[in-house]
Amino acid sequence: MVDSLVREKQHKQELPEKTTATFVPQEQVSREVKRAPSRYRNELSKYIIRRSNACILCGKCAELCPQGVHVLKPGYKYFAAPQQQVCIGPACQKTDHYCVDHCPQKALQMVENPMMKLMGDYRWTADMILATWKMAETGEPPSPEYGYDYETGASGGGFDRIRFKFPEKPPVEVDESEIDTSIELNRRGDGRPNIRIDVPWYGGGMSFGSVSISTQLSKARAAAAFNTFTCTGEGGYMERLHPYDDHTITQVATGLFGVREDTIQRVRIVEFKYAQGAKPGLGGHLLADKVTSAVARMRETVMGISLFSPFPFHSVYSIEDHQKHMDWIKHLNRRALVSTKVSTPADVDMVAVGSYSAGTHIIHIDGGYGGTGAAPDIAKKNIAMPIEYAIVKVHDFLTKEGVRDKVTLIASGGLRSAHDIAKAIALGADGVVVGTAELVALGCVRCGRCESGRGCPRGIATTDEELSKQVNVEWGSQRIINLYSAWRKELVSILKAFGMRSVAELRGRTDLLMHLDYENNAEQRK
Numbered sequence: 001m002v003d004s005l006v007r008e009k010q011h012k013q014e015l016p017e018k019t020t021a022t023f024v025p026q027e028q029v030s031r032e033v034k035r036a037p038s039r040y041r042n043e044l045s046k047y048i049i050r051r052s053n054a055c056i057l058c059g060k061c062a063e064l065c066p067q068g069v070h071v072l073k074p075g076y077k078y079f080a081a082p083q084q085q086v087c088i089g090p091a092c093q094k095t096d097h098y099c100v101d102h103c104p105q106k107a108l109q110m111v112e113n114p115m116m117k118l119m120g121d122y123r124w125t126a127d128m129i130l131a132t133w134k135m136a137e138t139g140e141p142p143s144p145e146y147g148y149d150y151e152t153g154a155s156g157g158g159f160d161r162i163r164f165k166f167p168e169k170p171p172v173e174v175d176e177s178e179i180d181t182s183i184e185l186n187r188r189g190d191g192r193p194n195i196r197i198d199v200p201w202y203g204g205g206m207s208f209g210s211v212s213i214s215t216q217l218s219k220a221r222a223a224a225a226f227n228t229f230t231c232t233g234e235g236g237y238m239e240r241l242h243p244y245d246d247h248t249i250t251q252v253a254t255g256l257f258g259v260r261e262d263t264i265q266r267v268r269i270v271e272f273k274y275a276q277g278a279k280p281g282l283g284g285h286l287l288a289d290k291v292t293s294a295v296a297r298m299r300e301t302v303m304g305i306s307l308f309s310p311f312p313f314h315s316v317y318s319i320e321d322h323q324k325h326m327d328w329i330k331h332l333n334r335r336a337l338v339s340t341k342v343s344t345p346a347d348v349d350m351v352a353v354g355s356y357s358a359g360t361h362i363i364h365i366d367g368g369y370g371g372t373g374a375a376p377d378i379a380k381k382n383i384a385m386p387i388e389y390a391i392v393k394v395h396d397f398l399t400k401e402g403v404r405d406k407v408t409l410i411a412s413g414g415l416r417s418a419h420d421i422a423k424a425i426a427l428g429a430d431g432v433v434v435g436t437a438e439l440v441a442l443g444c445v446r447c448g449r450c451e452s453g454r455g456c457p458r459g460i461a462t463t464d465e466e467l468s469k470q471v472n473v474e475w476g477s478q479r480i481i482n483l484y485s486a487w488r489k490e491l492v493s494i495l496k497a498f499g500m501r502s503v504a505e506l507r508g509r510t511d512l513l514m515h516l517d518y519e520n521n522a523e524q525r526k
Helices: 002-011 060-064 089-094 126-138 213-225 239-247 293-299 319-332 348-358 387-400 418-427 436-441 473-497 516-525
Strands: 047-051 108-112 162-164 201-203 248-253 269-273 337-342 362-366 408-412 431-434 513-515
Touching: 089 108, 126 436, 126 473, 162 418, 201 213, 213 239, 213 436, 213 473, 239 248, 269 319, 269 362, 319 337, 319 348, 337 348, 348 362, 348 387, 362 387, 387 408, 387 418, 418 431, 418 473, 418 513, 431 436, 436 473, 513 516
Parallel strands: 201 431, 248 269, 269 337, 337 362, 362 408, 408 431
Antiparallel strands: 047 108, 162 513
């Protein structure tokens, strides 16, 4: 205990500006919104226009449509494939430019795309996927005329049953430019840097091996643009990430794959991953199909051999062991903050306060709704506590212990939108970690084949060199930048509706939320 107090006192003294890691100039990335359309010629859409042989190529539809759905090129004797993704569907019927009604030959028909019934799942509905694509393309929340029901999914539980109770008018008029969406990550006052990120979220851990290097770089560049972070996951620290050291969290997980002292010295945040909410008690796994020569070299393993991370750290069986881990990191990098990622067991509140006592700056609780298609369904759906319960439990317990404002609480596990982010903060989190939404922004269709080397048809969650080329880093980073921009606008709108000037005011405001089950039960009792 005495040694610990001495070390804490040393940490409060002047810290060195540089570590022993090789310095690499940090790339500056603009957060300017630029249109980033789909990389596919025919993007999936909610509505499709069918053209019969009765069409006489008069061009009336192309002339009328302000969205640009119909494309009749001058000199050509046929229509190009319609731009279905910009069609606003039934909303257009109320206008004076509805192509179906104005076609002189009655050759057009608008129908809902049958693919809408096949794409997505109960948590990530087709509407939510399409809306995320639209935000990634434009940087704006989807216009209501598109008819996307994207604020909630169709799971029947979790955040899908929670709603905000918005007042009829804001109690205080607030200008959007005055609203602060930043959060502080170091609340301990221990002399380490007071890192503040511009938005209350950062990118989750996705290792090189689980996703392509193009995906990792796209996430890192978007994090740099918004002055937030992305996480390497447990697959090591690629050299190509060095220009983004100031916005990268390196992860120390139970398998210690790719963990080296020089990479720990590079970054501003180091995360210990004790468990993942999508598969608590199972550890990590990377099947042989994805362990290419590059992945094996980075993880210091053998190509073509499946890799498994044990559960738990076999050197940690107590809070004292946990503190030794953190002391190791704090000694190696005297400028780094330490994050502790845990799943959500029944006693997650005790785990959180124990982690605070051991010296962590960030408590990262990961619920069971998250994970990619590589996580087993039986684990995702049956083991970890739902994150909406865990947030409240941890927030309340830390508050009762008098340490809530001395540690940053970050939540993850299936957060899909700005509305989910706001709900998590209202339940008691300071901020959140997002993961799957970033992949959806890159074009993910939620096919659930993430575990296979060539299973990802869109080149996102793959290590195959040929498939990885589908994701251009400039395009990918712009898509995530656009998504972040749209999310921030939606978050600002939510705060404005409550007359709040900062996202910190939203923390723990459960009185602004309602749960549909409880509301319905109350109505029935009346």
